[in-house]
Amino acid sequence: MSHTPPSYQAALAALASANPDLIVMTAENRAPIRHLPAALGPRFVDVGICEQTLIGAAAGLALRGRTPVVHALAAFLTMRAFEFIRTDVGIGGLPVKLIGYIPGFLSEANGPTHQAIEDVALMRGIPGMQVVCPADGEELAAALPAIVASPAPCYVRYNPLPPEVPHVTPFTLGRAEVISEGQAGGVALLTYGFLLREAARAAALLAERGVPVRLVDLRTLAPIDEAAIVAAAGAADLLVTIEDHFATGGLYSIVAEVLLSHGVCCRVHPISLGASWFKPALLPEVLDYEGFTGARLAARVLAAWR
Amino acid sequence: MTTLAPPLAFDTARDLAALPALALRVRERILHLATGGGCFVGASLSCADLLVHLYTRVLQVTPGTLTDPGRDYLFLSKGHDVPALYATFVELGFLAPARLSDHLSTRDSIYWHPNRAVPGVEFHSGSLGHLLSVALGVAYDIRLRGGTNRVFVVLGDGELDEGSIWEACLVASALQLDNLIAVVDRNEFQANVRTEELIPLEPLPAKFRAFGWACRTVDGHCFERLEEAFADLPAEPGRPTVVVARTVRGKGCPSLEARADRWFVDLQPEELAACLTELHGGSFGDVAIEGRVVR
Numbered sequence: 032m033s034h035t036p037p038s039y040q041a042a043l044a045a046l047a048s049a050n051p052d053l054i055v056m057t058a059e060n061r062a063p064i065r066h067l068p069a070a071l072g073p074r075f076v077d078v079g080i081c082e083q084t085l086i087g088a089a090a091g092l093a094l095r096g097r098t099p100v101v102h103a104l105a106a107f108l109t110m111r112a113f114e115f116i117r118t119d120v121g122i123g124g125l126p127v128k129l130i131g132y133i134p135g136f137l138s139e140a141n142g143p144t145h146q147a148i149e150d151v152a153l154m155r156g157i158p159g160m161q162v163v164c165p166a167d168g169e170e171l172a173a174a175l176p177a178i179v180a181s182p183a184p185c186y187v188r189y190n191p192l193p194p195e196v197p198h199v200t201p202f203t204l205g206r207a208e209v210i211s212e213g214q215a216g217g218v219a220l221l222t223y224g225f226l227l228r229e230a231a232r233a234a235a236l237l238a239e240r241g242v243p244v245r246l247v248d249l250r251t252l253a254p255i256d257e258a259a260i261v262a263a264a265g266a267a268d269l270l271v272t273i274e275d276h277f278a279t280g281g282l283y284s285i286v287a288e289v290l291l292s293h294g295v296c297c298r299v300h301p302i303s304l305g306a307s308w309f310k311p312a313l314l315p316e317v318l319d320y321e322g323f324t325g326a327r328l329a330a331r332v333l334a335a336w337r
Numbered sequence: 338m339t340t341l342a343p344p345l346a347f348d349t350a351r352d353l354a355a356l357p358a359l360a361l362r363v364r365e366r367i368l369h370l371a372t373g374g375g376c377f378v379g380a381s382l383s384c385a386d387l388l389v390h391l392y393t394r395v396l397q398v399t400p401g402t403l404t405d406p407g408r409d410y411l412f413l414s415k416g417h418d419v420p421a422l423y424a425t426f427v428e429l430g431f432l433a434p435a436r437l438s439d440h441l442s443t444r445d446s447i448y449w450h451p452n453r454a455v456p457g458v459e460f461h462s463g464s465l466g467h468l469l470s471v472a473l474g475v476a477y478d479i480r481l482r483g484g485t486n487r488v489f490v491v492l493g494d495g496e497l498d499e500g501s502i503w504e505a506c507l508v509a510s511a512l513q514l515d516n517l518i519a520v521v522d523r524n525e526f527q528a529n530v531r532t533e534e535l536i537p538l539e540p541l542p543a544k545f546r547a548f549g550w551a552c553r554t555v556d557g558h559c560f561e562r563l564e565e566a567f568a569d570l571p572a573e574p575g576r577p578t579v580v581v582a583r584t585v586r587g588k589g590c591p592s593l594e595a596r597a598d599r600w601f602v603d604l605q606p607e608e609l610a611a612c613l614t615e616l617h618g619g620s621f622g623d624v625a626i627e628g629r630v631v632r
Contacts, residue, residue, distance in 0.1 A: 073481055074481070076477065076512075078508045079507065079508065079511070081501075081504035081505075081507070081508065083466075083470065083500075083501040083504055084470040084473070084501060084504040084505045084508050086470070087467055087468070087469070087470020087471045087473070087474065087501070087505065088470050088471070088473045088474035088477065088505075088508070089474060090460075090470075090471050090474060091470070091471040091472060091473060091474020091475040091476075091477070091478070092474040092475070092477065092478050093474075094459070094460065094471070094474070094475060095406070095474070095475055095478035095479070095482075096478075097478060099474075114464060115467065115470070115501075118461075118464050118467060119460075119467055119470075119471060122461055123460065123461070
């Protein structure tokens, strides 16, 4: 029996149909929600290309008891409108849901203007803000009901890519998914977003080389699953964080913060972006150039592990 | 120290004829808040008459309906004039007078910018250029739910430098939000400099009209004129309305009026007494205020 998971758009439409207080908003970025204007009528609001007013208006709607789900390119949403998110949504503690398109490497050939690779750092720096980074479109759709139901503001790294790694546990906000357990003496790969796919390919290659791998999909970066990180530190000789984000403020920082606060000492190797923005190109070439394909990741992990 | 009389009953205070006396009491309270650490007194005195008029004659909101979804909303986007709002709230019974004695103290949340820990404050502000967008969201929701209540936003003229104001003007016009009314406290000052000497705003009504708004201009210190300016809203069906209220920064105390260096003032007791004397038509005398101005 085959089961096709709902698309993001279908999942959002279903939630909007069940919840009359859900409002869908966008700053003229409609591609993944193209059918919703017809479905939602005046509950679909497109403010045009103005991210600040998008956020301010969403805060106003939330003050009136609505749950606005707002859509814009991740770079402009989290940076152009950052102070509105921090000041109106963050200080206000309002349930505005921020859906950032083409985050990280998914901006592909757009160039550095469109690269949101500091978005996790910025968003998790706002008290009370949840940060959800689904591994694929199925996980995104599965996460959406919990995201919308939460009274907290939430930033989502939008990811519509088809699933490649089968999920073994249902989505729970704030909980990581352990894809494979690994063994003592091995490595633990910690990742989020679509890079789970590449990390899983790397894990398979490492296993062929006799390296046991624990593979963890963090899913939610705020609140972070501290227990999953501490457990990974106990189960492996080396933790490797894999993310399409600057090392500053992303998963590597989170892991360091968690281990330090728990008094856990272990080796942690970051695979992230460091000195500059990434080379713009179509995704497969970006991954190869920046060293994030499964094969390149396996080689980098092996080099760090030895 | 001059002491303040207790507030009048809400209904008594709403008479048009009672407003000058009410506004005088609001200004007294503002001056008291400009002691013991000070406040943004210039902008507070310039919008005192506006807030008094709006809360007594225009807004459908009472101390008993502060959270009623059918109330009229007022968002104070130029947050540094919050002493005028709190003084008005006290005079109209929205806020217990004793809370203002904890101004600038951790004992309460009465600080230099508004916040929702104070009843009647619809949203926090302080960062300029935010609340026209927030008000736009509220006005949209009211329309969506079929409500007839209105949303007012008080903007500073210096605040109009912010690009987000003009984003929100475009969007409010596109959405035809005629239940949204912006009120510009046109006191002609940024924080430290006259608007026309730094970033000229005139012709301001033409700018708003070009963005699709209906615009009225008014003497922001004349209650009879304000009565006309806020009558029969919206000014044009299908358009948001802006009322540009021409005001004087520091209005009421000639020694504070229209001066760039009287934006934020921390009055010493003898200066407070002199300002209150001046407020009531007397002379400021020879009290030196120069050394007490901060920021």
